[in-house]
Amino acid sequence: MQQPSTRQDYGSDPLAVRDSEKYQEEYIEGFVDKWDELIDWDARAQAEGQFFIEQLRERGAKKVLDVAAGTGFHSVQLLEAGFEVTTADGSPVMLAKAFENARRRGHILRTVHADWRWLNQSVHDLYDAVICLGNSFTHLHEELDRRKALAEFYATLRHDGVLILDQRNYDALLDHQVQPTHNYYYCGDNVRAEPEHVDDSLARFKYSFSDGSAYHLNMFPLRKAYVQRLMREVGFQRVDTYGDFQETYRETEPDFFIHCAEKA
Numbered sequence: 087m088q089q090p091s092t093r094q095d096y097g098s099d100p101l102a103v104r105d106s107e108k109y110q111e112e113y114i115e116g117f118v119d120k121w122d123e124l125i126d127w128d129a130r131a132q133a134e135g136q137f138f139i140e141q142l143r144e145r146g147a148k149k150v151l152d153v154a155a156g157t158g159f160h161s162v163q164l165l166e167a168g169f170e171v172t173t174a175d176g177s178p179v180m181l182a183k184a185f186e187n188a189r190r191r192g193h194i195l196r197t198v199h200a201d202w203r204w205l206n207q208s209v210h211d212l213y214d215a216v217i218c219l220g221n222s223f224t225h226l227h228e229e230l231d232r233r234k235a236l237a238e239f240y241a242t243l244r245h246d247g248v249l250i251l252d253q254r255n256y257d258a259l260l261d262h263q264v265q266p267t268h269n270y271y272y273c274g275d276n277v278r279a280e281p282e283h284v285d286d287s288l289a290r291f292k293y294s295f296s297d298g299s300a301y302h303l304n305m306f307p308l309r310k311a312y313v314q315r316l317m318r319e320v321g322f323q324r325v326d327t328y329g330d331f332q333e334t335y336r337e338t339e340p341d342f343f344i345h346c347a348e349k350a
């Protein structure tokens with residue numbers, strides 16, 4: 087895997103960067119340090135409430151694999167709620183930050199450095215649940231990568247396990263149903279997240295911080311129905327999708343969709 091550099095570099099044509107490996111370079115230390123300010127743990131905990139904990143408990147899940155740990159928000163939340171958690175991410179910078187954040191809260195995270203596409207090379211256990219949250223799946227730019235990752239998640243789940251994966255409501259963005267100035271729910275007050283460019287295979291977002299710094303992410307704009315279809319095609323039997331943590335919602339309204347995909 088590539089080492090993270092100290093500066094984001096999209097070359098001379100940033101809109102041409104549509105690459106599933108790019109996340110390794112996008113999450114440079116400066117951005118990762120800002121990430122907690124971006125997601126604002128307290129505001130996020132309040133916005134999410136008990137949603138994920140309830141989804142997991144309803145299904146009797148105890149052992150959870152967080153495959154997109156980022157800075158560790160959900161791993162820590164679930165540990166504190168009594169789940170047995172393993173924390174994975176493909177970015178060593180993110181994993182180090184997650185470990186440090188958890189340690190400051192009195193937890194020692196069990197971490198695994200793994201890219202989703204080859205998850206089972208590093209993860210040899212079976213889990214009741216896999217979580218892939220915070221609009222992470224959007225980092226895969228090729229359909230083959232998305233299928234491979236979902237198949238790896240499927241394989242690490244017990245026979246009746248559940249995959250919980252969320253995504254930004256890109257349908258609303260692609261269909262021009264949200265204002266570009268719209269601010270997204272899990273951002274801290276001092277951060278702006280704005281789409282700089284959107285087409286059928288790229289959503290380039292700019293994250294601007296109060297100290298004047300700015301970073302970008304080049305993501306694949308996942309349509310909700312497409313993700314549901316992929317999940318079914320890799321073998322998940324039932325996919326329930328929530329809009330901003332609600333069972334009923336108008337398609338254009340939610341910022342985020344949360345898919346709960348059951349294996350049995």
Ligand code: SAM
Nearest residue numbers: 109154155156176177180201202219220222225
């Ligand atoms: N879940 C965290 C949250 O909600 O704050 C982090 C979300 S962040 C948008 C996306 C995370 O997915 C990053 O930590 C990144 O390193 C990880 N990621 C992206 N592509 C990956 C891949 N192919 N394999 C493993 N991790 C990946």
